[in-house]
Amino acid sequence: MTLRLGGRGWRATALVARQLAVLVFSLFVASIVIFASLEILPGDQASILAGTDATPAQLEQIRSELGLDRPAIIRYLDWVAQAMRGDLGSSLIDHRDIGQEIAEKMAVTAPLGLAALAIGIIVALPLGMLAAVGTNRWYGQAISGASQLGIAIPTFVVGIVVVRVFAVDLGLLPAQGFPADRWGSPVDAARSLVLPALTLGIAHGAVLIRFVRSAALDVLEQEWVRTARSHGWRLPLILVRQGLRNTALPLLTVVALEIAGLLTGAVIVEQVFSLPGIGQLVLTGVGNRDFSAVQGTLLFLTALIMTMTLALDLINRLVDPRLAVER
Structure with missing residues (x-):
C-alpha cells in the first residue's frame, strides 16, 4: 500500500x-x-x-x-x-594515527579508482552500443567475445600485458612506483597512475560493456525506435540522441554494484604496480x-563502499x- x-x-x-x-x-x-x-x-x-x-x-x-x-x-x-x-x-x-595513514593512502587509491571508473565508462558506452547495433553482425559478436575475455582474464595478467606494451616495449610510461613526494609532482604522479588505471579500467569496462549492450538492446525493442526508423533515422543516431539517456540509469545501477569490485581490484593493481595505496596498508597490517x-x-573501506553505493542508489531512485x- x-x-x-x-x-x-x-x-x-x-x-x-x-x-x-x-x-x-x-x-x-x-x-x-x-x-x-x-x-x-x-x-x-x-x-x-x-x-x-x-x-x-x-x-x-x-x-x-x-x-x-x-x-x-x-x-x-x-x-x-x-x-x-x-x-x-x-x-x-609504529603508533601512527590510523585515520591519518588512511588519508595518505587514499590520496593514491582514490584517484586510481576514479580514473579507472572513467576509463571503464568511456570504453563501455560506445562499444556496448555498437555491440547492440551489430548484435547479429561480426563486429557485434567480436565486441561481446572480447568483453567476455576481459571478464575472464585476471586483473594482474592485464597489468603485466600493459606494462610490457607501454612501459617495456614503447617506454612511454613508468612500469612501477609512485613519486616520493606524492602529489608534489602532479605530472609524475599522474603518469604513475596511467597504467594502473588503464589495467583496472579495462577489467571493469569489460563488465560494463555487457550491461550497456543489454540496456541498448532493450531500447532498440521499444515502439518509438521502430517509429523513428520508419521515418529514416539510423540506429546509431537513435542510440546517440535517445539511447544514452535510457541507458544511463541501468548503467548507474551497475556502477553502484561495481564499487566494491573496483576497490578490491585496486588493492590487487596496487601490488602489481608497487603503489603506496590503501591495499599496501591492509596487506602490511595483516603481515605484521x-x-x-x-x-x-x-x-573505513566498508563504510566508504556502503556510503557510495547508497548515494548512487538514492540518485537512481530519485531520478527514476x-x-x-x-x-
Whole structure:
C-alpha cells in the first residue's frame, strides 16, 4: 500500500531516512564481522611486538597495556565507540594515527579508482552500443567475445600485458612506483597512475560493456525506435540522441554494484604496480599482525563502499520515480 506523505519531497525524505537507517545497521553488522574475523585469527599480537626473547611477564605487561587481557566484547564496544567519534585508533607497530595513514593512502587509491571508473565508462558506452547495433553482425559478436575475455582474464595478467606494451616495449610510461613526494609532482604522479588505471579500467569496462549492450538492446525493442526508423533515422543516431539517456540509469545501477569490485581490484593493481595505496596498508597490517590498523582500514573501506553505493542508489531512485516504491 502506497503511503502519501504530502508530496514528492516528503516521499524523498522518507526514502533517504529509511536508507540511512539501513546503512547504520549494515555498518554495525559489518563491524561485528570485522572484529570477530580478526579475533579468531591465529597469532599473538603481544608476542609479535615483544619479540621471541620476551619473558611471560613481559608478554603479560604488553597485553595489559594494549588492553588485550580484557574480554572481547569490552574491546569491541570500546573500538566501536571510538570509531563513532571518528577515531580509528593507532597502529600497534609504529603508533601512527590510523585515520591519518588512511588519508595518505587514499590520496593514491582514490584517484586510481576514479580514473579507472572513467576509463571503464568511456570504453563501455560506445562499444556496448555498437555491440547492440551489430548484435547479429561480426563486429557485434567480436565486441561481446572480447568483453567476455576481459571478464575472464585476471586483473594482474592485464597489468603485466600493459606494462610490457607501454612501459617495456614503447617506454612511454613508468612500469612501477609512485613519486616520493606524492602529489608534489602532479605530472609524475599522474603518469604513475596511467597504467594502473588503464589495467583496472579495462577489467571493469569489460563488465560494463555487457550491461550497456543489454540496456541498448532493450531500447532498440521499444515502439518509438521502430517509429523513428520508419521515418529514416539510423540506429546509431537513435542510440546517440535517445539511447544514452535510457541507458544511463541501468548503467548507474551497475556502477553502484561495481564499487566494491573496483576497490578490491585496486588493492590487487596496487601490488602489481608497487603503489603506496590503501591495499599496501591492509596487506602490511595483516603481515605484521597489526590488527588495530587492519580493523580501522577495513571498517573505513566498508563504510566508504556502503556510503557510495547508497548515494548512487538514492540518485537512481530519485531520478527514476518508478524505483522509489513506498510501502
